[in-house]
Amino acid sequence: MTDLWGQLEAVIEELSRVSDIQAAAVVRRDGLVITHTLPDGVDPKIVAAMTAAIVGTSEMATVQLSQGRFNRALVESDEGKLISTGAGEEALLVALLYKDANLGLVLMAMERAARQVDEILRRGTGR
Amino acid sequence: MSDVRPSEASRARTGIPVLDERLKGGFPRPSTLLFFSDKPTEKRLFAEHFAVEGAKAGEGALYVDFYRAPQLARRELGQFGHFAPDQITFVDAISSQLLMPSTEPYRVEDVGDLRGIIETVERAIEERRPSRVIVDSMEFLADRFPKEDVLREWRRLIDVAHRAGSVICFLFINWTYRDRDLQEIRQMSDFVVEFQSSMRGGIVRNTMRISEVGDGGVQTSWIPYTFKDFIGVTVYFPRILVTGPFNAGKSTVVRSLSEKAISIDRMGTTVAFDYGNVNVMGIEAELFGTPGQERFEFIFQIFAREVSGVLLVVDATRTEDFDRAKHMLELVGPRIPYVVLANKSDLPGALDPEAIARRMDLPAGTPVIPTVATASRGVRDALLVLAEMIIGVR
Amino acid sequence: MPEDVRAALQGVIADLKRIPDVLAVSIVRRDGLPIVHSLPKAMNPKKIAAMAAAIVGTSEMAAVEMGQGDFIQSIVDSHGGKLLATGAGEEALLVTMVKEDANMGLVLLSVDRAVQTIAQLLDGDELLQTEAQT
Numbered sequence: 169m170t171d172l173w174g175q176l177e178a179v180i181e182e183l184s185r186v187s188d189i190q191a192a193a194v195v196r197r198d199g200l201v202i203t204h205t206l207p208d209g210v211d212p213k214i215v216a217a218m219t220a221a222i223v224g225t226s227e228m229a230t231v232q233l234s235q236g237r238f239n240r241a242l243v244e245s246d247e248g249k250l251i252s253t254g255a256g257e258e259a260l261l262v263a264l265l266y267k268d269a270n271l272g273l274v275l276m277a278m279e280r281a282a283r284q285v286d287e288i289l290r291r292g293t294g295r
Numbered sequence: 296m297s298d299v300r301p302s303e304a305s306r307a308r309t310g311i312p313v314l315d316e317r318l319k320g321g322f323p324r325p326s327t328l329l330f331f332s333d334k335p336t337e338k339r340l341f342a343e344h345f346a347v348e349g350a351k352a353g354e355g356a357l358y359v360d361f362y363r364a365p366q367l368a369r370r371e372l373g374q375f376g377h378f379a380p381d382q383i384t385f386v387d388a389i390s391s392q393l394l395m396p397s398t399e400p401y402r403v404e405d406v407g408d409l410r411g412i413i414e415t416v417e418r419a420i421e422e423r424r425p426s427r428v429i430v431d432s433m434e435f436l437a438d439r440f441p442k443e444d445v446l447r448e449w450r451r452l453i454d455v456a457h458r459a460g461s462v463i464c465f466l467f468i469n470w471t472y473r474d475r476d477l478q479e480i481r482q483m484s485d486f487v488v489e490f491q492s493s494m495r496g497g498i499v500r501n502t503m504r505i506s507e508v509g510d511g512g513v514q515t516s517w518i519p520y521t522f523k524d525f526i527g528v529t530v531y532f533p534r535i536l537v538t539g540p541f542n543a544g545k546s547t548v549v550r551s552l553s554e555k556a557i558s559i560d561r562m563g564t565t566v567a568f569d570y571g572n573v574n575v576m577g578i579e580a581e582l583f584g585t586p587g588q589e590r591f592e593f594i595f596q597i598f599a600r601e602v603s604g605v606l607l608v609v610d611a612t613r614t615e616d617f618d619r620a621k622h623m624l625e626l627v628g629p630r631i632p633y634v635v636l637a638n639k640s641d642l643p644g645a646l647d648p649e650a651i652a653r654r655m656d657l658p659a660g661t662p663v664i665p666t667v668a669t670a671s672r673g674v675r676d677a678l679l680v681l682a683e684m685i686i687g688v689r
Numbered sequence: 690m691p692e693d694v695r696a697a698l699q700g701v702i703a704d705l706k707r708i709p710d711v712l713a714v715s716i717v718r719r720d721g722l723p724i725v726h727s728l729p730k731a732m733n734p735k736k737i738a739a740m741a742a743a744i745v746g747t748s749e750m751a752a753v754e755m756g757q758g759d760f761i762q763s764i765v766d767s768h769g770g771k772l773l774a775t776g777a778g779e780e781a782l783l784v785t786m787v788k789e790d791a792n793m794g795l796v797l798l799s800v801d802r803a804v805q806t807i808a809q810l811l812d813g814d815e816l817l818q819t820e821a822q823t
Contacts, residue, residue: 176497194497198600199583200533202497213581214557214570214754217598221559221567221747224597226765229740229772233713233732233786236768243748247758250751258496264755289497557754559746561719562780566739566746590721590739 172292176203176285183261183281188269190248193262194255194285195219202259219252219262227254240275253278256286307427307462310348311577313530313682314505317513322486324426325457328464329484335468336490337501337522342429342466344527347375350382354426357461359386359416361406361435365399375527384423386416388435409440413448417455424459432466442476453483484508491517495601500533504687516687519603521579532580532603532685535678537569538623539608540616541587544638545569547668548608549584552678556582564588568598575675578682582606585623595626604681605633609655611645611665617655632684633661636677640665690724697810698725701803708799710791712770715784716777716807717741724781741774741784749776762800775800778808 176194183192184205193204193212199220201212227238240253249269252262261282265274306321315321322328330338346356360368365385372383390397391404401419403412420428430452436445449465456463465484469477481487491502502517521531537545546569550556553571560566569584580603585594605627609620624633637651646654648663657663662680666673702714706727715726715734721742723734749760765772773785773796783804787796 172494172497173499196496196498198496198534198598200498200601210755211555213572215751217568217570217583218747218751218754220597221594222744222751222763225567225593225740225743225747226772228593228596229737229744229765230767230769232736232740233770233772235770235772235786239766239768241744242764242766243751244761244764245752245757245759246761248752248755250748250755250757264757292494292497557750559743559750561721561742561746564720566719566721567743567750568747588721588739590735591743593736593740594743 255282326485332490336492338490349427350378357425428463537584611637713786777804
């Protein structure tokens with residue numbers, strides 16, 4: 169089990185090294201923290217709950233609007249951005265971006281990380 | 296270590312108030328505890344917590360460690376809080392294995408000699424008369440020696456500890472013994488504390504339950520716990536849902552219980568959720584407030600999973616909302632323990648708990664607690680009552 | 690709500706809908722109640738209003754919690770299109786549904802203009818109080 173955690177941490181740390189990404193977290197779809205690289209002063213539990221609310225609600229809105237499969241939710245603010253996306257059945261991935269981040273690069277990195285998280289969790293639970 | 300034996304009437308506290316309540320103050324003296332799991336878990340954490348709890352209270356503890364050198368063990372025990380070093384004595388069973396010299400007064404010279412090992416421990420108990428003894432752990436012996444010999448020595452140790460008035464805890468992870476042997480070991484004990492560790496969606500959940508051996512004794516449900524630096528083991532509820540009709544006072548309840556809370560609300564109503572963290576009486580809980588308006592019920596689909604318990608908040612003056620309150624319980628799901636908070640109980644027209652229980656047609660025995668959340672009255676009581684319900688009343 | 694204000698809001702929606710990439714538009718209260726909309730009959734305006742309010746409310750809190758300054762907008766990206774939600778004054782939000790490969794530059798400019806108009810129409814008036822429902 170700790171090996172699984174170590175693997176998830178490695179994915180998040182690698183993601184956080186992408187230059188436009190300030191920090192990242194893997195959270196469970198119901199809003200509990202799995203692992204993160206959030207800075208001190210940011211409460212990971214609150215980030216987890218908010219990410220779950222944003223993605224969960226967005227997914228349901230997508231269904232309401234018959235817009236097909238949900239990809240990601242982007243929150244733009246004047247000093248940064250937040251991107252959250254699914255990472256398998258059980259988890260979500262969220263990244264804090266610096267202002268003016270190059271979204272193209274970030275999205276690619278996040279997609280890769282989300283696939284890795286999904287893979288790790290599926291292996292970990294023997295599914 | 297104190298020479299004064301604790302009185303027979305005083306019990307060995309776990310230091311976790313909800314558990315000690317259930318145990319009528321703590322484990323009786325003398326008694327035999329089995330800390331058991333059939334897979335690797337965090338049970339050593341609880342044993343260490345228990346030893347340190349005694350040390351903090353000025354009661355001596357003896358820690359028999361087959362896996363760590365005393366210096367390392369002492370350092371790790373330090374995470375549970377501060378205590379006088381002479382309050383915990385170790386039986387060093389490592390140094391001889393590593394062919395290193397030892398400065399401990401009690402050391403096992405030869406781990407190949409079962410009788411010798413037990414004699415050392417017996418001597419330590421008789422000389423030090425510790426209030427608590429931890430044996431970490433019995434599978435070390437079960438792996439090396441014939442079962443009959445191990446069980447025989449196990450019983451001898453229990454006798455010696457019993458005569459010294461100690462609470463003795465045996466850690467045991469069962470790799471090889473059959474059910475029948477396990478039954479025998481249980482029968483030798485007064486309490487069995489079982490440990491489980493499971494993973495759900497990437498999160499490890501540690502739980503334990505306490506059962507008194509014999510009929511009609513203490514029996515808790517599986518209690519989730521976690522470990523906090525310098526506090527030690529705490530009971531942990533990952534999600535307590537605070538729900539109820541619009542304007543009943545849910546956000547106020549969350550804020551009043553938590554040191555820091557956030558509320559996502561607009562124009563007087565919660566549009567997403569409230570979140571707060573409470574740490575009280577050896578319990579840590581994450582509180583999650585839902586919106587009350589019907590249009591936000593989709594939130595339950597996201598958050599009403601792994602809910603430990605529910606605080607159902609109703610406005611005691613609004614009977615017309617009681618049906619809605621019951622409907623919201625259904626959104627959470629069946630068989631989740633809940634407590635009803637009869638909030639705004641200070642307002643004229645507020646119904647009393649019995650009347651509310653009747654009007655809401657609540658199952659017999661459902662706690663209904665009058666509260667005034669804006670003044671933080673009754674709210675903490677309600678949480679503690681819920682905690683006891685979750686842990687299992689008996 | 691006075692008829693002229695409602696008509697003006699519908700005018701804002703109509704203007705937006707003139708852009709071919711815009712599929713549907715809704716103006717909602719920040720507490721999740723719909724005000725006016727142009728959603729197709731198959732879609733539930735009440736559910737969408739509540740979800741938009743939850744998304745924006747949470748996103749605004751997220752911006753604060755994570756030290757990212759003031760919230761600008763949220764964009765939900767899915768296979769069939771994007772869903773934009775933007776503040777439109779103190780009490781309202783503009784929700785815009787656009788096609789998958791929309792010309793976002795034009796859309797965002799138009800949305801920007803629209804929210805300013807909506808804010809002017811609604812802020813500082815007692816108008817929205819009269820819409821109160823439970």
